[in-house]
Each structure stands twice: as structure tokens, then as C-alpha cells.
Amino acid sequence: MYIPKIPNNSLTEEIKEIVELSKKLEKEYDFEYNPPATEEEIISWENEHKIKIPESLKDWLRFSNGYNILFERLSNLDNYIIEHKDFPKDLIIIGFTHDDSLCFSESTHEIVRYDYNETRRYTDFKAFLNETFIRSLRKSI
Numbered sequence: 001m002y003i004p005k006i007p008n009n010s011l012t013e014e015i016k017e018i019v020e021l022s023k024k025l026e027k028e029y030d031f032e033y034n035p036p037a038t039e040e041e042i043i044s045w046e047n048e049h050k051i052k053i054p055e056s057l058k059d060w061l062r063f064s065n066g067y068n069i070l071f072e073r074l075s076n077l078d079n080y081i082i083e084h085k086d087f088p089k090d091l092i093i094i095g096f097t098h099d100d101s102l103c104f105s106e107s108t109h110e111i112v113r114y115d116y117n118e119t120r121r122y123t124d125f126k127a128f129l130n131e132t133f134i135r136s137l138r139k140s141i
Contacts, residue, residue: 001032004064014126014130014134021134021137025137029069031067032068033063033067034065034076049082051092051106056124056126057094057125060129061077070137071097072095072097073095080092080094081093092104
């Protein structure tokens with residue numbers, strides 16, 4: 001399993017825990033981390049789309065520009081979906097979780113798990129990691 005270098009940023013502790021849990025679970029599940037996004041790629045995406053990526057999500061991108069872990073997939077920057085006819089215009093789709101889409105709100109920078117029946121909001125990507133993702137990994141051990 002390829003594991004990118006762990007950055008020193010707001011998600012360092014969460015990333016360390018995710019990496020440790022990944023190593024424990026790698027025989028049972030597939031874990032794919034993409035190489036990190038460069039600062040130039042992040043800035044270029046923001047400039048091209050005229051949308052600011054939430055800082056906590058940028059901190060994840062500095063570790064891995066997308067992942068496939070358990071039943072969750074975070075897309076790389078090139079595959080973010082800016083507009084989708086069935087989604088509120090404010091939501092940028094950045095990946096997919098169990099039965100819903102993972103997004104960020106362009107206006108509030110919240111991380112949003114969105115499906116047609118329920119919407120769950122997290123203050124930032126760190127809160128999403130702690131409240132759902134890391135918890136799911138821990139339960140899988």
C-alpha cells in the first residue's frame with residue numbers, strides 16, 4: 001500500500017491515525033491513497049473554477065489527492081463535480097460515501113454528506129474525518 005508523506009498541518013493527528021488503522025486493515029480491505037496535490041494544482045483549480053476549497057480539505061489534499069478506503073471514495077481535484085442537476089447549486093461533489101455524496105458548500109465551506117433523503121453537515125473536513133471516517137475505520141478492526 002502506497003502511503004504519502006504525512007504533512008504537518010491541521011489534520012496531522014487524524015492522518016496519522018487513519019494511516020495506522022489502514023495498516024491494520026490492509027489485509028482485509030483495499031486502501032488506495034493518491035499522491036498529494038501540489039499547491040500549484042490547488043491554486044489552479046480554485047482560479048479556474050473561481051471557488052475556494054475549504055482549508056481543512058486543502059490540508060487533506062496536501063496528503064492525498066483522493067482516496068479509496070472501505071466504502072468511501074474521495075475524488076481527486078480533476079474529478080470534482082461543480083454542478084449537478086440533482087444537487088443544490090452550492091454543493092461541490094468531492095466524493096462518495098456509503099450511500100451518499102460527499103460535498104463541500106461553496107458558501108459556508110462545510111463538508112456535507114448529501115443524499116435525497118438526508119443531509120448531514122460537518123463544520124470542516126477534520127470534523128468529518130473524526131465523526132464518521134475514523135469512527136468507521138475503528139469499528140472495522
